[in-house]
Amino acid sequence: MARNYIVSTAESKCATCSLREICLPVGLDKDETELLGDLINHKYRIRRGEHLFHTGLAFKSLYAVRNGFFKSCVLDSDGRQQVTGFYMTGELLGLDAISSEKHTCDTVALEDSEVCEVPFIKLEEISRRIPLLMHHFHKIMSREIVQDHTIMMLMGGRKAEERLAAFLLNLSERFAKRGYSSTNFILRMTREEIGSYLGLKLETVSRSLSRLQEEGIITINNKNVRLNDIYRLSHKISGYSD
Amino acid sequence: MARNYIVSTAESKCATCSLREICLPVGLDKDETELLGDLINHKYRIRRGEHLFHTGLAFKSLYAVRNGFFKSCVLDSDGRQQVTGFYMTGELLGLDAISSEKHTCDTVALEDSEVCEVPFIKLEEISRRIPLLMHHFHKIMSREIVQDHTIMMLMGGRKAEERLAAFLLNLSERFAKRGYSSTNFILRMTREEIGSYLGLKLETVSRSLSRLQEEGIITINNKNVRLNDIYRLSHKISGYSD
DNA sequence: CGCTATTTTGACCCAAATCAACTTACGTGG
DNA sequence: CCACGTAAGTTGATTTGGGTCAAAATAGCG
Numbered sequence: 001m002a003r004n005y006i007v008s009t010a011e012s013k014c015a016t017c018s019l020r021e022i023c024l025p026v027g028l029d030k031d032e033t034e035l036l037g038d039l040i041n042h043k044y045r046i047r048r049g050e051h052l053f054h055t056g057l058a059f060k061s062l063y064a065v066r067n068g069f070f071k072s073c074v075l076d077s078d079g080r081q082q083v084t085g086f087y088m089t090g091e092l093l094g095l096d097a098i099s100s101e102k103h104t105c106d107t108v109a110l111e112d113s114e115v116c117e118v119p120f121i122k123l124e125e126i127s128r129r130i131p132l133l134m135h136h137f138h139k140i141m142s143r144e145i146v147q148d149h150t151i152m153m154l155m156g157g158r159k160a161e162e163r164l165a166a167f168l169l170n171l172s173e174r175f176a177k178r179g180y181s182s183t184n185f186i187l188r189m190t191r192e193e194i195g196s197y198l199g200l201k202l203e204t205v206s207r208s209l210s211r212l213q214e215e216g217i218i219t220i221n222n223k224n225v226r227l228n229d230i231y232r233l234s235h236k237i238s239g240y241s242d
Numbered sequence: 243m244a245r246n247y248i249v250s251t252a253e254s255k256c257a258t259c260s261l262r263e264i265c266l267p268v269g270l271d272k273d274e275t276e277l278l279g280d281l282i283n284h285k286y287r288i289r290r291g292e293h294l295f296h297t298g299l300a301f302k303s304l305y306a307v308r309n310g311f312f313k314s315c316v317l318d319s320d321g322r323q324q325v326t327g328f329y330m331t332g333e334l335l336g337l338d339a340i341s342s343e344k345h346t347c348d349t350v351a352l353e354d355s356e357v358c359e360v361p362f363i364k365l366e367e368i369s370r371r372i373p374l375l376m377h378h379f380h381k382i383m384s385r386e387i388v389q390d391h392t393i394m395m396l397m398g399g400r401k402a403e404e405r406l407a408a409f410l411l412n413l414s415e416r417f418a419k420r421g422y423s424s425t426n427f428i429l430r431m432t433r434e435e436i437g438s439y440l441g442l443k444l445e446t447v448s449r450s451l452s453r454l455q456e457e458g459i460i461t462i463n464n465k466n467v468r469l470n471d472i473y474r475l476s477h478k479i480s481g482y483s484d
Numbered sequence: 485c486g487c488t489a490t491t492t493t494g495a496c497c498c499a500a501a502t503c504a505a506c507t508t509a510c511g512t513g514g
Numbered sequence: 515c516c517a518c519g520t521a522a523g524t525t526g527a528t529t530t531g532g533g534t535c536a537a538a539a540t541a542g543c544g
Contacts, residue, residue, distance in 0.1 A: 074395055077480040082398045084391045096391060098384035104391070124377060128370045135366060141383040142340035148390035149326045149338060149346070153316055155397040156324045156441040160532070191491065199398040199441075204532055206492055222491075222541070238319040402500070433523065446500055448524055464509070464523075491540070502529070509522070514515105 013037035022090035022177065023064050024118070024136065032130045039126065042117040046070075046109040052093060055106050059097035061117045065089050068113020069188040072096075072105040073196070083197040085147070086110075086171075086189060089178050092118075095144055110188040155199040158237075160208045163198040165236035168218065172227060183227045212236075255279035264332035264419065265306050266360070266378065274372045281368065282306075284359040288351040294335060297348050301339035303359045307331050310355020311430040314338075314347040315438070325439040327389070328352075328413075328431060331420050334360075337386055352430040397441040400479075402450045405440040407478035410460065414469060425469045454478075 014025045014037035025033045043066060046052050052063060055075060070087040084105055087093055093115065097103040127134035150170075154163045176182035187194070191209075192202040200208075212218045217233050219226040227233060256267045256279035267275045285308065288294050294305060297317060312329040326347055329335055335357065339345040369376035392412075396405045418424035429436070433451075434444040442450075454460045459475050461468040469475060 074391060076395055076399070080399050082395045084394060095384055096387045099381045099388055100384075104388055124373065124380070127376065128373065131366065131370065134369065134376070138366070138383070139341045141380070141387070142337055142342075145338045145383070145386050145390065146341055146346055148387065148394065149316060151394055152326055152390065152397065152441075153318055153324045155394065156438060157318070157322050190489090196398065199394075201533055202491080203493085203534085206490095207532090210492075432521090443501055444523080445502085445525085448522095449500090452524075485544105487543085489540100489542080491538105493538085494536085495534100496536105497532105497534075498530100499533090500529105501531090502527100504527085505525090507522100507524070510520085512518090512520100514517085 063115040305357040
């Protein structure tokens with residue numbers, strides 16, 4: 001929040017946004033979308049490496065990713081950093097802050113990005129008038145919970161290679177939903193950040209990716225990934241050894 | 243849901259419930275609490291070991307724990323079970339199901355328990371008329387997200403003994419908030435369930451608890467725990483070795 | 485173009501998993 | 515109420531996946 005400058009104040013209406021089918025306005029009619037758009041008075045441009053918000057900051061707003069890519073991470077008491085999520089276009093940042101009215105994680109852009117600020121009090125207000133919006137918002141929060149459970153499952157019982165497989169497939173699906181290639185994409189985050197998210201060390205991430213490549217399942221060249229065999233990749237997760 | 247019988251249909255008003263300060267009605271006035279209470283037309287008694295709901299079941303309602311203790315767990319593709327949460331008095335079950343309109347986990351009573359059924363559509367309806375209820379509901383969902391992040395952090399970077407310490411302290415706080423002893427309580431779940439939740443095997447849980455006992459930090463006798471030295475227990479987590 | 489951050493790969497080590505044996509608690513039915 | 519059978523917990527021995535340490539290769543930035 002601190003050092004990000006405003007891109008535009010008005011004229012950034014949801015009604016004309018290409019994301020209205022995957023972002024907050026899902027399912028809303030023209031008037032409702034208009035109403036929602038009126039909330040969004042600020043958009044911010046966050047450059048790669050910059051913070052959108054820091055842990056401890058008073059919670060006022062959620063942020064919808066307009067484009068770009070973010071990570072959220074918590075710092076624990078002895079300074080170690082753990083990534084709690086990656087967020088792409090159309091996803092909502094800051095949901096964890098509602099409960100305590102303070103942000104509980106640092107959120108950082110992994111590429112040059114833009115977000116729409118959604119003042120939370122106002123969002124709640126208009127939710128009262130737009131039941132569908134309220135409902136969709138609840139679904140979004142619920143989806144975050146489900147996503148976290150998925151990660152908990154990975155960390156609980158899966159081997160490194162299986163975690164990576166699940167991670168790549170998850171990214172793949174999310175890219176697909178946004179109209180990007182599901183088999184060919186760029187990893188915006190470092191090996192260390194992937195590892196932190198999955199409960200692994202960066203060396204293990206690197207080795208596991210190399211192994212998947214040796215098996216011909218993926219092709220990886222630094223940040224560029226190609227999923228060559230989604231079927232075998234999924235089977236990695238299901239525990240079938242072949 | 244299947245085999246639980248109804249305890250009462252009316253007359254189970256939030257207004258007279260001893261949990262109204264930790265459950266959904268937090269902060270509501272008399273009339274609002276009355277309105278909320280009108281939603282709760284069914285309470286169920288779930289006996290130890292019985293399911294409240296199964297994965298895949300169509301989502302209709304949330305359930306507030308009136309008394310007792312529950313676990314939720316997801317089954318992964320090859321049949322392994324992973325505990326995603328433990329729930330006690332006043333907490334809400336089923337939040338993960340909102341997003342897909344199907345329950346994504348099995349929820350099982352770990353002791354004889356009672357729940358209040360909260361029809362979700364109706365909850366959303368009256369939320370429109372009771373902004374504070376809506377807001378509080380959002381806080382509850384957000385709290386679940388934060389709790390999951392905490393577990394992710396434990397699984398990501400912590401050693402077995404540290405995870406156990408954090409787990410015990412978390413239970414301790416939650417018991418305290420409900421007016422029970424924060425230093426002396428019964429573990430409703432098995433070592434295996436604790437392990438599953440924390441990403442450890444049951445033997446490791448057992449060994450870690452034994453070690454904490456040897457150090458004099460806790461006293462543990464089967465399911466009975468006493469926290470003898472909360473200070474040292476917290477320091478386990480912070481990474482200070484002494 | 486040079487400097488730094490990131491990634492890869494290798495060698496070695498350790499915490500927790502696994503395998504196993506035994507003990508203790510608990511619920512059930514006689 | 516007790517005895518039995520099963521489930522849960524403890525503890526030991528051994529194995530191993532991933533962590534740690536180290537060094538070299540590569541990419542990306544200013």
